Amino acid sequence: xxxxxxxxxxxxxxxxxxxxxxxxxxxxxxxxxxxxxxxxxxxxxxxxxxxxxxxxxxxxxxxxxxxxxxxxxxxxxxxxxxxxxxxxxxxxxxxxxxxxxxxxxxxxxxxxxxxxxxxxxxxxxxxxxxxxxxxxxxxxxxxxxxxxxxxxxxx
Amino acid sequence: xxxxxxxxxxxxxxxxxxxxxxxxxxxxxxxxxxxxxxxxxxxxxxxxxxxxxxxxxxxxxxxxxxxx
Numbered sequence: 333x334x335x336x337x338x339x340x341x342x343x344x345x346x347x348x349x350x351x352x353x354x355x356x357x358x359x360x361x362x363x364x365x366x367x368x369x370x371x372x373x374x375x376x377x378x379x380x381x382x383x384x385x386x387x388x389x390x391x392x393x394x395x396x397x398x399x400x401x402x403x404x405x406x407x408x409x410x411x412x413x414x415x416x417x418x419x420x421x422x423x424x425x426x427x428x429x430x431x432x433x434x435x436x437x438x439x440x441x442x443x444x445x446x447x448x449x450x451x452x453x454x455x456x457x458x459x460x461x462x463x464x465x466x467x468x469x470x471x472x473x474x475x476x477x478x479x480x481x482x483x484x485x486x487x
Numbered sequence: 488x489x490x491x492x493x494x495x496x497x498x499x500x501x502x503x504x505x506x507x508x509x510x511x512x513x514x515x516x517x518x519x520x521x522x523x524x525x526x527x528x529x530x531x532x533x534x535x536x537x538x539x540x541x542x543x544x545x546x547x548x549x550x551x552x553x554x555x
Contacts, residue, residue: 485527487517 335402342402349399353392360385380433387426394419413474420466427459490550493522496541511536 334340359366360382367373394415401407434452437443497507508518513533520526534545541548 482527485520485525487513487521487526487529487533 336405336407338403340402342399346396346399346403349392349396353389353396356385356389356392360389380429384426384429387422387429390422391419391426394422408473408477408480410474410477413470413477416466416470416473420463420470423459423463423466427456427463430455430459488552488554490552491521491524491526491548492550493518493537493548496543496547500541502541507537507540510540 336342363381397415398407398412401409401412430452434449434456437452438449497504504515504518504522508515511518511533517526521529534548537548538545
């Protein structure tokens with residue numbers, strides 16, 4: 333299967349991310365009503381769920397743009413460098429939110445459920461890793477874009 | 488910085504951009520990049536061909552100015 337171009341893998345991934353993006357927006361909007369239907373309420377957890385959801389939507393939005401550029405056969409551009417950097421910042425925000433959640437649960441609420449702590453710790457480390465990886469990738473893409481520009485302007 | 492004085496040499500030889508591009512074997516768009524100092528580098532083969540067509544030396548086309 334083709335990776336770049338009009339009918340490449342980028343198009344499939346973009347479609348998948350678009351579904352996630354718009355689905356995510358709808359879920360965030362109707363979440364209080366959904367919970368009400370099953371007899372639950374959004375109280376303090378809203379402070380964790382909504383910022384997390386928004387950060388994930390930002391990451392999805394950046395990647396939609398990135399895969400769109402794959403479709404247009406133009407992956408090496410400064411816009412993509414910016415997109416990767418923005419996604420990295422959103423990942424860092426996500427990691428901080430999970431870290432905050434871990435802090436609230438262990439220090440303030442003093443709940444020491446091992447599974448819950450492990451999940452929160454895993455998410456915190458995972459998103460820190462993703463943020464670092466995205467930052468490194470954005471720097472790589474920046475260098476590649478500069479090389480491409482230099483090559484194109486060599487006559 | 489390196490300044491390309493191609494237009495001066497072209498005026499002296501009374502040759503158009505289109506004609507020079509054709510004779511050198513580059514596109515008019517690339518010649519325009521070169522003329523407007525937007526290029527980042529020039530291949531020896533291109534420089535060689537330009538000098539051959541314009542009957543000049545690289546020093547006639549390229550100049551150096553101290554960065555401000």
